[in-house]
Amino acid sequence: MTYLANIGRYGLMLMEMFKKPTKWGVMKKLILKEIDELIFSSLGIIIFISFFIGGVVTIQTALNLTSPFLPKSLIGFATRQSVILEFAPTFTSIIMVGKVGSYITSSIGSMRVTEQIDALEVMGVNSLNYLIFPKLIAMLFYPFAIAISMYVGIFGGWSAAVFGGYAPTSEFIAGIQEDFVVFHVVYAFIKSLVFAMVIATLPAYHGYYLKGGALEVGKAATTSFIWTSVVLIILNYILTQLLLG
Amino acid sequence: MIEVQGLHKSFEGKAVLKNITTSFERGKTNLIIGQSGSGKTVFLKSLIGLITPEQGKIVYDGVCLLELERDEQRELRKAMGMVFQGSALFDSMTVEENVGFPLEMFTKLSKGEKKDRIDSVLQRVNLIDAHHKYPSEISGGMMKRVAIARAIVLNPKYLFCDEPNSGLDPKTAILIDNLIQEITQEYDITTLINTHDMNSVMEIGEKIVFLKEGELAWEGTKEEIFITDNQAVGDFVYASELFKNVRSVYIEKKNR
Numbered sequence: 001m002t003y004l005a006n007i008g009r010y011g012l013m014l015m016e017m018f019k020k021p022t023k024w025g026v027m028k029k030l031i032l033k034e035i036d037e038l039i040f041s042s043l044g045i046i047i048f049i050s051f052f053i054g055g056v057v058t059i060q061t062a063l064n065l066t067s068p069f070l071p072k073s074l075i076g077f078a079t080r081q082s083v084i085l086e087f088a089p090t091f092t093s094i095i096m097v098g099k100v101g102s103y104i105t106s107s108i109g110s111m112r113v114t115e116q117i118d119a120l121e122v123m124g125v126n127s128l129n130y131l132i133f134p135k136l137i138a139m140l141f142y143p144f145a146i147a148i149s150m151y152v153g154i155f156g157g158w159s160a161a162v163f164g165g166y167a168p169t170s171e172f173i174a175g176i177q178e179d180f181v182v183f184h185v186v187y188a189f190i191k192s193l194v195f196a197m198v199i200a201t202l203p204a205y206h207g208y209y210l211k212g213g214a215l216e217v218g219k220a221a222t223t224s225f226i227w228t229s230v231v232l233i234i235l236n237y238i239l240t241q242l243l244l245g
Numbered sequence: 246m247i248e249v250q251g252l253h254k255s256f257e258g259k260a261v262l263k264n265i266t267t268s269f270e271r272g273k274t275n276l277i278i279g280q281s282g283s284g285k286t287v288f289l290k291s292l293i294g295l296i297t298p299e300q301g302k303i304v305y306d307g308v309c310l311l312e313l314e315r316d317e318q319r320e321l322r323k324a325m326g327m328v329f330q331g332s333a334l335f336d337s338m339t340v341e342e343n344v345g346f347p348l349e350m351f352t353k354l355s356k357g358e359k360k361d362r363i364d365s366v367l368q369r370v371n372l373i374d375a376h377h378k379y380p381s382e383i384s385g386g387m388m389k390r391v392a393i394a395r396a397i398v399l400n401p402k403y404l405f406c407d408e409p410n411s412g413l414d415p416k417t418a419i420l421i422d423n424l425i426q427e428i429t430q431e432y433d434i435t436t437l438i439n440t441h442d443m444n445s446v447m448e449i450g451e452k453i454v455f456l457k458e459g460e461l462a463w464e465g466t467k468e469e470i471f472i473t474d475n476q477a478v479g480d481f482v483y484a485s486e487l488f489k490n491v492r493s494v495y496i497e498k499k500n501r
Contacts, residue, residue, distance in 0.1 A: 022350070023351075118295055121319075123346070124319040
């Protein structure tokens with residue numbers, strides 16, 4: 001019953017968020033600030049993780065290709081498929097839930113416990129629109145971060161293949177060009193866009209409706225991480241079945 | 246003027262406000278007093294629409310708050326200023342940005358006009374050198390003054406203050422009380438203050454509403470509170486020897 005109530009309240013929150021928009025002059029600044037905080041400040045960790053994940057995928061694929069009849073280009077092929085289809089959009093998103101989601105829950109939660117959200121409401125500001133809408137718009141740029149993740153992941157794979165002596169550049173490049181399906185990239189972008197909407201709004205829900213004090217802010221950040229990750233994993237399954245199944 | 250009729254609110258079956266009917270006049274500092282848990286904060290939050298009561302009416306100069314849609318309530322709230330117990334300043338903004346926030350959100354004033362308005366209200370609350378400081382860099386008393394400046398920057402018709410003196414030293418508390426009273430008279434606004442502070446009652450209480458266990462147990466002026474024979478008010482207001490003595494002196498003086 002509590003789950004249903006929460007889902008209902010989450011839906012109402014999303015609807016309320018689009019009502020009574022904040023003045024464009026103010027909103028523009030908020031959106032730019034959120035793009036900086038949610039997207040640009042995450043690029044470092046995204047690039048770092050993607051590079052090494054790409055490398056690990058390459059090494060593991062190479063070590064499992066024991067048959068001499070299998071071409072070395074398969075290493076590049078497997079790396080490309082794994083990075084584009086799963087590691088860049090899903091793995092990176094789980095990391096982003098931890099980084100961006102926790103930031104959103106704790107920043108909005110702190111505003112709730114210190115009555116700053118009440119202060120916004122008393123002034124006549126739609127606090128949901130003011131606080132969450134800019135985050136949602138900023139997260140529309142998330143697929144760009146995923147594109148960078150894909151590129152860096154494959155680059156990490158190439159580095160591991162060449163410098164680890166698992167495959168020469170020519171074979172690796174041939175592998176990443178083999179049977180390339182453009183829709184796989186589209187699928188990854190659709191997935192990352194849906195994940196972005198969840199990462200912007202679900203942690204915000206946990207912060208906005210928080211009750212209690214500073215201790216509850218920490219608890220809410222943890223709960224938000226768990227639930228957002230669970231929702232992403234379920235959505236990942238549903239979207240894969242719908243788009244590729 | 247704010248009129249409250251038959252206000253009732255409960256949480257999980259427990260009544261917190263019980264059929265409260267009263268009114269608050271314009272240009273006066275109205276004090277809501279009562280023990281912790283008596284329903285003062287719920288009452289104040291109900292008046293500004295942050296909590297929705299189950300029954301009753303809250304009428305702002307002829308407009309019933311509870312009959313308005315959520316967006317219409319937000320419009321009405323633009324005429325309200327609120328000073329929260331913990332000041333509720335936006336901690337990522339400087340003093341100047343905090344005070345200028347309502348101007349930024351709701352007016353089309355030029356940069357220069359906004360600056361003039363911010364300077365004038367900060368001067369009004371005696372804060373001159375704190376424009377570029379963050380809330381974490383200023384004292385509790387200064388934070389209250391910034392909160393007051395932010396609350397009055399749009400020339401509100403109604404001012405609400407939740408425990409404006411809590412956590413302040415006696416001297417600063419009196420300064421804040423006097424500031425609120427001066428602003429009330431100067432801007433001719435309806436001011437409601439939630440307080441525990443008996444000094445405030447004696448200093449600025451033009452109308453006092455006493456809540457006990459969610460009920461309106463007594464209402465009157467600061468002069469009437471000295472002579473009331475209401476037991477609940479007596480037990481609360483004259484709990485300390487000091488105030489008992491103040492009361493005796495007042496009555497003695499009056500009888501002379």
